[in-house]
Amino acid sequence: MSNENMTTPDPNTESGSRVESQTSPRPGSEVVDSDELNRPKTSETVVSSRDLDVFYGDTQALQGIDIEIPKKQVTAMIGPSGCGKSTFLRCINRMNDLIDSCRIEGELKFEAKNVYDSDVDPVALRRRIGMVFQSPNPFPKTIYENVAYGLKIQGKTENMDQKVEDALKSAALWDEVKDRLDESGLDLSGGQQQRLCIARAIAVDPEVILMDEPASALDPVATSQVEDLISDLAEEYTVVIVTHNMQQAARISDKTAVFLTGGELVEFDDTQKVFENPESQRVEDYITGKFG
Amino acid sequence: MSQENNTPDFVGRSGIRSAREQSIKWLLFGCAALSVAVTTAIVATLLFDAIDFFLEVSPMAFFFGTTWSPTIDQAFGVVPLVAGTLFVTVLSACIAIPVGVASATYLSEYASRKTRSIIKPALEILAGIPTVVYGYFALVYLTPALEWLGLPLSTFNALSASIMIGIMIIPMVSSLSEDAMSAVPDSLRQAGYGMGATKLEVSTGVVIPAAASGIFSSFILALSRAIGETMIVVVAAGMRPRLVPSPFESLEVMTAAMVQLVTTDIAGGSTAYRAMFAIGITLFAITFAMNLASTFVASRYREEYQ
Ligand SMILES: Nc1ncnc2c1ncn2[C@@H]1O[C@H](COP(=O)(O)OP(=O)(O)OP(=O)(O)O)[C@@H](O)[C@H]1O
Ligand SMILES: [Mg+2]
Numbered sequence: 001m002s003n004e005n006m007t008t009p010d011p012n013t014e015s016g017s018r019v020e021s022q023t024s025p026r027p028g029s030e031v032v033d034s035d036e037l038n039r040p041k042t043s044e045t046v047v048s049s050r051d052l053d054v055f056y057g058d059t060q061a062l063q064g065i066d067i068e069i070p071k072k073q074v075t076a077m078i079g080p081s082g083c084g085k086s087t088f089l090r091c092i093n094r095m096n097d098l099i100d101s102c103r104i105e106g107e108l109k110f111e112a113k114n115v116y117d118s119d120v121d122p123v124a125l126r127r128r129i130g131m132v133f134q135s136p137n138p139f140p141k142t143i144y145e146n147v148a149y150g151l152k153i154q155g156k157t158e159n160m161d162q163k164v165e166d167a168l169k170s171a172a173l174w175d176e177v178k179d180r181l182d183e184s185g186l187d188l189s190g191g192q193q194q195r196l197c198i199a200r201a202i203a204v205d206p207e208v209i210l211m212d213e214p215a216s217a218l219d220p221v222a223t224s225q226v227e228d229l230i231s232d233l234a235e236e237y238t239v240v241i242v243t244h245n246m247q248q249a250a251r252i253s254d255k256t257a258v259f260l261t262g263g264e265l266v267e268f269d270d271t272q273k274v275f276e277n278p279e280s281q282r283v284e285d286y287i288t289g290k291f292g
Numbered sequence: 293m294s295q296e297n298n299t300p301d302f303v304g305r306s307g308i309r310s311a312r313e314q315s316i317k318w319l320l321f322g323c324a325a326l327s328v329a330v331t332t333a334i335v336a337t338l339l340f341d342a343i344d345f346f347l348e349v350s351p352m353a354f355f356f357g358t359t360w361s362p363t364i365d366q367a368f369g370v371v372p373l374v375a376g377t378l379f380v381t382v383l384s385a386c387i388a389i390p391v392g393v394a395s396a397t398y399l400s401e402y403a404s405r406k407t408r409s410i411i412k413p414a415l416e417i418l419a420g421i422p423t424v425v426y427g428y429f430a431l432v433y434l435t436p437a438l439e440w441l442g443l444p445l446s447t448f449n450a451l452s453a454s455i456m457i458g459i460m461i462i463p464m465v466s467s468l469s470e471d472a473m474s475a476v477p478d479s480l481r482q483a484g485y486g487m488g489a490t491k492l493e494v495s496t497g498v499v500i501p502a503a504a505s506g507i508f509s510s511f512i513l514a515l516s517r518a519i520g521e522t523m524i525v526v527v528a529a530g531m532r533p534r535l536v537p538s539p540f541e542s543l544e545v546m547t548a549a550m551v552q553l554v555t556t557d558i559a560g561g562s563t564a565y566r567a568m569f570a571i572g573i574t575l576f577a578i579t580f581a582m583n584l585a586s587t588f589v590a591s592r593y594r595e596e597y598q
Contacts, residue, residue, distance in 0.1 A: 095485065098482075098485060123489070123490050124488065126487065127487075127488030128488075131486035133479060133486070135479065137482065137483045138483075139480060139502070140480075149497070150487040150488065153493050153497065197483070201486075201487070204488070
């Protein structure tokens with residue numbers, strides 16, 4: 001577990017209890033970790049949507065989504081399978097453009113600009129909004145090349161070695177791979193591969209990192225490494241994470257969005273509030289496992 | 293089912309069935325063995341006649357001799373023929389590899405499913421055209437067209453023949469490369485696009501490297517095809533052995549020399565006749581080595597992606 005959190009200035013203070021939370025083992029059973037709420041909550045919105053509808057052909061996958069995702073915090077998206085979490089995530093960096101049948105209506109703003117305006121270049125947008133996928137997908141290249149890939153295509157080639165090292169350090173992978181940077185990324189274990197993918201995403205210094213169930217293909221040890229990492233990442237980046245694991249959402253997120261079947265965003269609030277005192281009965285049923 | 297006696301219907305026929313299964317097995321084995329036997333016999337024939345030849349002409353004179361004039365001067369230096377073959381192969385590769393990989397990239401990465409379903413079979417038809425037609429086309433249309441463009445070509449020339457061979461093997465390169473590229477998992481493309489790569493960057497920086505072993509094998513297979521090609525070169529490039537080939541002049545490749553030998557000395561028996569087998573075995577060795585290389589590369593890099 002990293003100590004970096006301790007030294008980070010926290011405007012809402014009470015950092016004492018925070019340190020405790022970071023250094024004590026993560027309680028899986030204790031659903032809400034109230035100390036997480038001490039991250040700055042007053043921060044500005046970086047991604048917001050209004051009345052966002054998404055269709056695949058004739059079927060509607062998301063209905064009228066309104067959400068305001070705060071900067072430099074972790075926002076978790078939970079909900080039953082097929083409710084549209086991945087779809088929403090892919091709307092943010094326009095990865096849905098790659099799906100022919102997908103149609104989007106409404107507004108989705110990244111820093112005050114609607115990303116679906118006709119003058120937006122999705123390639124440039126994706127350079128500022130990184131993505132980590134459900135199962136690790138390193139390129140069949142060396143570890144170094146994997147991390148350097150984004151830097152190269154974006155022409156940020158000065159000080160590349162340093163940037164690669166920094167990214168691998170931020171992804172808590174440097175110590176494990178520093179002596180084997182020229183080995184294939186595919187030779188790493190699953191958890192290492194996923195951290196490599198995170199390093200690849202953060203190497204280009206994006207503003208937002210989207211993660212679609214980043215730990216679902218990982219064992220518990222690797223999962224907790226990735227979770228620790230996500231908490232650290234929120235120091236510098238806005239993180240939006242889809243997860244099926246409610247404890248995980250409770251542990252690592254500041255805000256939680258609950259989608260329910262039919263593609264509605266039923267509740268969106270501080271994580272503690274959503275888990276302890278949800279407004280909607282349906283959300284409560286979902287969280288307590290009465291409904292899936 | 294509704295038999296009166298109570299012998300179940302799965303009893304008692306195993307003898308007949310297994311005899312039939314056995315005979316089918318042997319029949320199938322015979323078919324498989326036939327092709328192996330024929331191949332072995334061909335190689336053996338080549339080898340025996342080649343050995344006879346090397347008893348008359350020293351291997352040194354054959355492999356390092358720089359003059360090929362079997363009937364007039366009894367000069368059996370194979371170097372000009374090998375030079376001609378390599379020249380034509382390299383030239384045709386210069387056409388087939390870029391065009392083949394480009395069309396594979398288009399088909400695999402850019403084309404809609406509908407376009408692909410039209411273009412892919414169309415390309416494969418190219419592979420079904422008899423090569424003598426390509427040769428004729430090169431001689432009668434391509435050479436005049438290139439001359440019209442201002443190239444100083446002789447009637448028989450290496451350039452037209454090479455271009456035609458290149459065109460002939462494009463479908464091989466594109467079809468096999470496209471298979472290799474389509475097999476690259478989509479998750480890698482997603483990773484590329486997610487990093488803000490353009491379609492071209494994903495194609496050239498992610499998909500092609502990940503499919504490199506398959507693409508490389510397609511080159512080797514296509515090139516062995518080019519090396520062994522006979523009709524196009526005989527018809528369009530002529531039969532003039534040259535130590536230093538020129539694209540604008542006629543030349544003679546190994547297969548063309550074999551055709552020439554077999555047509556001049558149909559009765560057999562002379563040293564020149566046996567030289568044909570020496571060339572044949574040399575050609576066989578070259579293509580065999582290339583196929584080995586392709587198998588090696590394919591197996592070595594097979595699991596580039598999971
Ligand atoms: N490429 C696609 N083409 C057609 N329909 C799709 C496509 N992707 C998703 N859908 C549909 O859209 C709906 C939402 O899918 P989505 O993948 O966003 O759900 P999810 O919440 O991420 O589910 P999971 O938790 O299983 O990953 C589903 O009904 C799904 O069938
Ligand atoms: Mg999903």
